[in-house]
Amino acid sequence: MLLDIQNLKIEARGDDGWTPILHGVNLQVGRGEVVGLIGESGAGKSTLGLAAMGYAAPGLRFAGGRVVFDGTDLLTLPDRRRAALRGRRIAYVAQSAAASFNPAWRLIEQFCEGPKIHRTASRADSETFARELYARMHLPGPDRFGLRFPHQVSGGQLQRAMVAMAMACRPDLIVFDEPTTALDVTTQIGVLAAIRQAVESFGTAAIYITHDLAVVAQMADRIKVMRHGREVEEAPTRQMMQSPREDYTRSLWAVREFRRPERALPVAGHPAIRIADVTAGYGSALVLRDVEFSLPKGATVAVVGESGSGKSTTARVITGLLPPVKGRVELNGQTLPAGLAGRTREQLRQVQMIYQMADTALNPRQTTRQILSRPLSFYTGLTGRARDERLEQLMDQIELEPKRFLDRLPGELSGGQKQRIGIARALAAGPEVIICDEVTSALDQLVAEGILRLLSRLQDEQGLTYMFITHDIATVRAIADEVVVMRQGQVMDRGARAEVLDPPRHPYTAELLASVPQPDPDWLTRRIAEGAA
């Protein structure tokens, strides 16, 4: 056994002393074995991954248990000897390569630092090795690539460079801490392939941490599911994918299957919103070019694209935050004034917004009651009893008990509850159209699914029109009536869900779909064989 973690307990410093966040967890990794750690946020998987290196982040402490690496307990080792193992025999790949590379050093210098301080290779040898790894990971111009500084390299390349750096001393074990979470799907697949290839060709063992089931299925030999700092279950990958034992695991798997039934849309005259030939940008930089699509009344239109595709900018044009350079936005067939200041209160009421980060969408100093009362009195002039009744009605609609939640501050709510309050705030205006900007991306899968069901139900009950901005194809499949695919500020394709996606009509849609990891453990192997990465 290469790594043997026994009954590990870790505590975090809080307002009132130390609270446990890992409650006695075991983890074994054999030589050359890849173990996947999966769980929602707060499961303690990153903490466990770092603990495998004998490291506790600032504010955390080891409170019990053993971390035995190749026969030695890292927790009882003096600092200097622990440092001698890190980088040399156990290496780490962080989520954000952009933040984890030192901005003052060239990439090759950072690569060679490990071999230098651990004296595992001469400078010339480690440079040669770096070039070899860069080439294997399909980094551009591998001989000169290392001469660049971190900020001169794109995100996907930087993440691959970090994988290369982790290999510098040919370690026995690498901890991958959500290495592709911050990347777009078409970039992710290249990094996944690079990791897989590096680990396989050197026979390195790995701990692969992620919240994405489909990703971990590609990478791991064995999967351990965690929740709230405890182990839920552990099994070889295929067994775990096919027949999970625990209800919690099964519920994680099941999320993927939520799909709203196809439905016939009412055929109406004017669409709720029409974006006509819109070109917009910040200063001289154009972010949108000739964007054109409509939101039919009562429909859910998903706008899909990767970062920089202009989907959020489109929302800003619709709401009037960013007046377009060219083109116009129509509401029920009537052209809206371009800027926010020119719109009437009634026009503003018709279009509401729900945000990605519920944390920043709700004022932390206002109670739920204050947050929801304001749009009611602002738009409808409701006061006193009538307003209180409407408040309770709204809370019922978002499935939160009015008595318990109306007088809480956002800090006293969970992520999913906060997102529900955000929905209620939009509903309070009594809008025709709601723009949902990545409303489920920051949430754990189970919670996200609850939000999607809620939104679907509200649409059925109230005939709302949704513009659903997302980067996640699974979400699109789950709820969209129509799909708009965007890339670099332009609309690539648009139409009914089946037309656009099944099978993909536009080559970019095809690439996008093919890059989304599937829960099938052979998916990545197949994609690599097809030459995708």
Added chain:
Amino acid sequence: MASTLTRTLRQMPVTAMLGIAIIVAYAIVAILAPLLAPYGEAEIVGAQFEPQGGDHLLGTDNLGRDMLSRLIWGARNTVGVALVTTALAFAIGAVTGLLAATLGGWPDMILSRIVDILMAVPALIFTLLALSALGPGVWNLVMVIAVLDATRVYRLTRATAMNVIVMDYVEAARLRGEGTWWIIRREVLPNIAAPLIAEFGLRFCFVFLTISALSFLGLGLPPPMADWGGMVRDNAALITFGDTTPLLPAACIAVLTVAVNFVVDWMLHRASGLKD
């Protein structure tokens, strides 16, 4: 509510508790000065430079005025003027800062450039220049220092308000059609109150020290007002004879600023959360 208060008090470091105690004591002395002071502010009650002890607990000053009485009156004058100046600086700086952050665009540009210019030179130099042009006088002093100090309040208010303005809840209020003042009052202010209160403490210390320094240089509160900086200057000659009396008013200044700084330091520490 009560439990969080007791918890806050229990976790308060000794320095902060000491600071609060001192500030309260100063406030009492300043408010009750007419009752506490044995003699009048400008009353000549003895010979020049009488030693400590006897009728005059701390001796008399260069004109034969009771030192202790002047220290007590000084609390009222020096601290009072500093408080008024700080409040004025805050009124100017916070309002302009909030407007610049909320409105953006031209108002922000112009205000920020003016502040850049005023901050491009150490404040004392501008103060000396302005005082020599305007001449002495309490109100000139208050105005000049308030305007110069408002630049720092402006910078901080604008920066913290900017952090709030980028939040989605402010965008939500804008999209709802709320006006600028409503957004400032209901969305922005409650979220920047904590750093602003801490800043008030820091600005007070700075203003207090500046006024004291100017008084010490003979350019502050006009005589015969008792004021600590001026008292050091009036009696400085005693130092060379080994008499520490002139250090007393200086110590009064130092103790108050240390106290305020201890409290502010603790508040800032708390505001930054449990971050390492």
Added chain:
Amino acid sequence: MSKSAPSHPLTRMILTRFAIGLFTLLVISILVFLAVSLLPGDIAQQILGQSATQETVAALRRDLGLDQPLITRYFDWIGGILSGDFGNSLANGRPVAELLAARLGNTMFLAAYAAVIAIPFAVVLGLLAALWRGTWFDRIANVVTLSAISFPEFFIAYILMFWLSVQMGWFPSIADPGVDPGLGQMLARAFLPALTLVLVVTAHMMRMTRAAVVNVLGAPYIAMARLKGVPRWRIVTRHALPNALAPVINVIALNVAWLITGVVIVEVVFVYPGLGQLMVDSVSNRDMPVVQACALIFAAVYILLNIIADVLAIATNPRLLHPR
């Protein structure tokens, strides 16, 4: 990489910075000039006193050029200063340049004396406090520096004078270097004022250095270096320091403001014949030409040092040194 680009963005940034600095100085000079022109009352009247006749006042106004439009007077004034003519003192009629010449050197000497000791001292202590944050050293340093920045400069000055000069008799309480002293004499005479400045400036600079370094030490790449097994000292010298350089340089430049403020007060306490003392005396006498000259010199020095700091900060920032 775009190193071969015709005009390197770095050069452009540095030139822009210089241009902004010069512009600031220009605006400041206008403000300094206006301070006199907007003076309530009339300079000529003030010089001649209340008893002067209308004709003599008018004649003096002509002599001083006060009948000219504001813009002409500004250019006459600034043109004179650029060629070394600061006008004449109202108090004693001597050329201002002459008054300044004797004292400028003294002030520069005192400031440099303090800076040479304070800067390395403060930066090293700030670095140590950041490295050992949360330890007793850090806590004591926090309380001591917090107290030091809370003390009025003259309080520190008089404590030092009382203790080291009056009680111990080690140093003179009056720092006038006298006529044509040697360097040793000057260093000894200026020791107490310099020490006062060192204490004040060190406290400010150390706190800001600590904050800047703590900020860098919290960066993810520092955690990454630890996870690569990099030894502690090497993390500090090789990983943290190159990135902390720019913020620390800015801290040093900012603290020149405390040095200038401190110099004015310390010179008065120790009767040190420098620019600060001259300025304070002239403010009391409302000797405007001298006040203007002193203000302009202090402002120019401060702005210049800040430009240098900005340029150095730009030049140590890898993102700017090696643009995309």
